[in-house]
Amino acid sequence: MRKLGVARLVFGVGVAFLYIPIITLIIFSFNSSRIVMLWGGFSTKWYASLFHNGFMMAAARRTLEIGLTAATCAVVLGTMAGYSLARFGPFRGRTLFSGMITAPLVMPDVITGISLLLMFIAMGQLIGWPADRGMLTIAIAHITFCTSYVTVVLQSRLVALDRSLEEAAMDLGCRPLRILFDITLPIIAPALLSAWLLAFTLSLDDLVISSFVAGPGSTTLPLLIFSEVKLDVKPDVNALAAIVIAFVTIGTIIAGFVMASRERKRLRDEQLAFAAEAAARA
């Protein structure tokens, strides 16, 4: 098992590679010096300047609004699409449907962006809507690619779901549409949640597609950061990064903790049930 020693070593190196940039971001967000990467003493002034930066705050709000909208709509659309693909068997147009769902996953962002922009322009000329580009067009673009990710996540979850659960409900007198709400969705709720989080993250992360379909006054946080850091490293961006990383880390730790304790409880319950039965039989 010497081979595994090498793998473990590379794992350590890889993790260092993944984390050193993030850690330096956090450390230097507390740097009082304006000069990049030159430690000038501890300070929280960049956090203060971040919160006083009206542009930054407005962009952050917009980004969150778009993210919430896009993730929620994408989960609704993706649930419908994933359920159709997993449950309806073959239907006319299925191949085209699943092609349209998976293609955006592999489409380069620049192409998605340019095609949506041209579409919005053409629509604007044809029917006068959307008259201008802004939050709405960004949201539409985000819903579109997020729907693809959500669909893939939910479709594979539904395919793996024991079909007899839904059949049992039908056998007990439940109509098919009702089964979706009584049985299917409650059981796949964790997958719905993780699909929503994935869509939300993807939306917050998007820069390229937004840069095509954004309009004046709809600058999102990534767009703002991009234009700022193209010129120079900005300490208040470090502060922002540190805040985001803190949120993500705490969220992940809490989620991991909740999941682990649930899993432990489930295992304990199962062991107890089997022990009780063994005792009853003895």
Add this chain to the structure above:
Amino acid sequence: MSEFLDSGGLATPAPIGPGAAIVPEELAGLPPGPRPNDRLRFPGNMLHSLGNSWQRIMVAVPFGWMLLFFLIPFAIVLKIGFADSVVARPPFTPLLSYPDGDHLALTVTWDNFASLWQDDLYLRAYLNSLKIAAISTVFCLLLGYPMALAIARATRQTRNIMLLVVVLPFWTPFLLRVYAWLGILDTNGLLNRFLQWAHVTHAPLQMLYTPFAVYVGIVYSYLPFMILPLYASLERLDRTLDEAAADLGAKPFAVFRDITFPLSIPGVIAGSLLVFIPAVGEYVIPDLLGNASNVMIGRVLYDEFFSNRDWPTASAVAIALLLALVIPMILFQYLQAKQVDAP
């Protein structure tokens, strides 16, 4: 009663969808065959009294959305790619027009594509993109494979923690992760200072705004995409296969070469595609970390569109970029479909 009469479930016995649980496995992939009344069918014959309306809605809403905001926009790109460039608003000639008022004329031009060949800016940018993506993919694989193997071979609890450690940076915004490298690779940055402090170099190296920085950025951003599919395929492997090979006299490296690696090839392919495809069209990383002489195709497209306002050329570039990616994309779609359909 009338509901299922409508659906044809009574008059003609409904052909069954292949999704039904008891269809023998070897038959599940059979083509559905011609049907007199090809409506949506719920697996088994669950459908016959649904009236189908809710199912139609379930399909139609996302279908319509993707049609309107994915397929049609894409068709528009195609259209503009074949149109002439003019200084106007919009800056291209219509593809379909009524030149003499009564009959429709289709104006198609290959000029945009021809110019892609003639001007070596485009060709260089293409080849450069493919080269950068390919090299980055190889580095991702070299770094990601041992990492995935280490995770797959860890005990159950450690495995979850290791996975979390690898995935966590993915939840940090992409732009911020790329941005972090600006401060590290800068001439006055952390890495240069470290190298000088360690007496490896005496003068600061130019690392930022070089291809090296682009490789670092791409490998850094896409590493989780390589590790996750690799881990998935390695984790599925039956460990007793290794033990059987070792029992038959294979040394550890031979076990890896003869058993583990060949069986993980689907993961290698999936991971490589997940890195390669987006890397070819990457825009942000080369723009922040690379230099102007090493331009990638995403940047060219962006500039044609926004700076030169040459929409037809931009569209032609988009189409050509897509063509370059068609084979890997189809491969990816195929793997995806196989993975989703096989429980």
Add this chain to the structure above:
Amino acid sequence: MAETLLRPDTNLPAGGVSAAIPDVTEPWRDSAAKPFIEIRGVSKQFGTFVALQDVSLKIYKGELFSLLGGSGCGKTTLLRMIAGFETPSSGSIIIDGQDMTGVPPYERPVNMMFQSYALFPHMSVFNNVAYGLKKDGVARAEIAKRVDEALALVQLRPYAERKPHQLSGGQRQRVALARSLVKRPKALLLDEPLGALDKKLREATQYELMNIQDKVGITFIVVTHDQEEAMTLSTRIAVMDRGQVYQVGRPIEIYEYPNCRFTAGFIGTMNMFEGVVLGLEDRLLRVKGKEGGDFLLAHPGAPVPDGTPVWVAVRPEKIRLSLTPVAATQNMVAGKVKDLGYFGGTTSYRIDVGDGRLVSVNVTNADRALALRADWDERVFLTWDPASAVLLTE
């Protein structure tokens, strides 16, 4: 019901349709009795694969009827068809006089117990059992009462508030049973009801299932691949293979009077000797063995013309073994002991009767001398009574 199962009735002719006196406990013998569930000429194709081929069955009220067969024999497809999850390609299913064609699962008067139990993981035991009643719009108080009764029946009353994952395998099975019984279906369909339980639990549950069926009086249709399970549980068994029903009968009929080579080989072990019918002698049929030797056997069924190629089938426990030649001109085969397994009370032999053809013989070790002496390569003689063999024509 247990009485029916255990009553010795070895004189029953194969097929057993000719009984003169209608028997209330055996309605299938009464041609005037109305079947409760009738499957009429049902076929099913998946593409080019034929899952069921012209299956007809009559199942009577209060029966515990088993569909027995190996995997892929079509038994599950048939059960799912009765539940409404599959549509027959042709033929129809009638439940209590009502044609079920086009009736969706949620409107059929039957309930199913799934092999995986299919308990809703997000609902408590109470809510799982109550689900079907809620869907029927039963009043809340009535639901509480009926769920409580159902849980009492399966002895799970204290577990009502638990979630399925907090139960053991046996308890889950009983929740699934309660859930499918609580709606008082006209028939309960059970797909491998004991398949997911370990061997010890399976035996206990088997009898519990029979008791419950006795108490509630609902018709049970059970799909199983386990022949012992089918033999102990059932009033009648339908033996299936490749989408066809080969034989329907009480367990004892299926075992003692198989009507075809498939059933004979599928249930227990059967030795078969190929031959040709010579003729009827004193109400016994004489068969000329293909490998030499004559066989005499009772054949009360339809007459078989002389010259018909047939098989003489004998169960291992009906064969006597001796070390000395027996003065008999028929039903006697000589051979050499090839294998033997000594189990104390019994010994199981495999006898080479020439050309590598093996005959299985089970002997109760009543004769110590025989047990001691019939060793490997020993020359032995096999005999059996004419009444112990069965004639198979196909």
